[in-house]
Amino acid sequence: MSLLTRLLLALISLSPFLSPFTLTAADQETDSLEHGKHEHGAVTFNIALDGDTLSLELDAPAINVLGFERSPRNDAERKLVTDTHAWLAGGREMLAVPSNAGCRLQSANFSAPKLGTGHADYQPRYTFRCSNPAALAWVEIWALRKLKEVERAEVNLITPQVQRQQTLQGGELRVPLK
Numbered sequence: 001m002s003l004l005t006r007l008l009l010a011l012i013s014l015s016p017f018l019s020p021f022t023l024t025a026a027d028q029e030t031d032s033l034e035h036g037k038h039e040h041g042a043v044t045f046n047i048a049l050d051g052d053t054l055s056l057e058l059d060a061p062a063i064n065v066l067g068f069e070r071s072p073r074n075d076a077e078r079k080l081v082t083d084t085h086a087w088l089a090g091g092r093e094m095l096a097v098p099s100n101a102g103c104r105l106q107s108a109n110f111s112a113p114k115l116g117t118g119h120a121d122y123q124p125r126y127t128f129r130c131s132n133p134a135a136l137a138w139v140e141i142w143a144l145r146k147l148k149e150v151e152r153a154e155v156n157l158i159t160p161q162v163q164r165q166q167t168l169q170g171g172e173l174r175v176p177l178k
């Protein structure tokens with residue numbers, strides 16, 4: 001289990017809005033946050049700030065990343081898959097942060113899901129190192145500009161000061177970190 005997942009489980013256990021049943025389910029299925037629930041139109045971003053390290057996990061159904069969940073059927077669709085995977089593997093244009101925070105992408109962890117075998121999910125992870133994390137008043141989730149037909153974007157945020165769950169709607173990108 002990743003550090004971020006452990007932090008998120010801690011957040012869930014602290015939330016007053018979740019029923020005991022939900023707590024039990026979260027305890028028993030400790031991988032539920034890593035594998036997520038597969039709901040078309042719903043994507044999740046897990047964001048954590050720990051010292052100078054900013055972490056981002058995306059969990060999205062393939063249909064909201066590519067526009068389809070089957071195997072690509074023609075050259076245009078194959079190119080779309082190739083280009084999208086290059087974007088996810090490179091980690092560019094995922095997040096925007098205040099420029100004086102001095103954040104640089106340190107690692108990208110991406111493996112392509114198998115398409116054509118039913119439902120598929122994308123779960124890339126990124127780590128940024130920030131030279132001035134005190135300046136991180138917000139992040140903007142630019143990945144939402146590239147995702148398709150997202151109806152609900154849920155953000156789980158953990159920083160030394162803040163533990164919050166938030167839903168972004170109507171093209172909203174910005175998440176306050178303070």
Ligand SMILES: [Zn+2]
Pocket residue numbers: 038040061062063069118119120
């Ligand atoms: Zn699906």
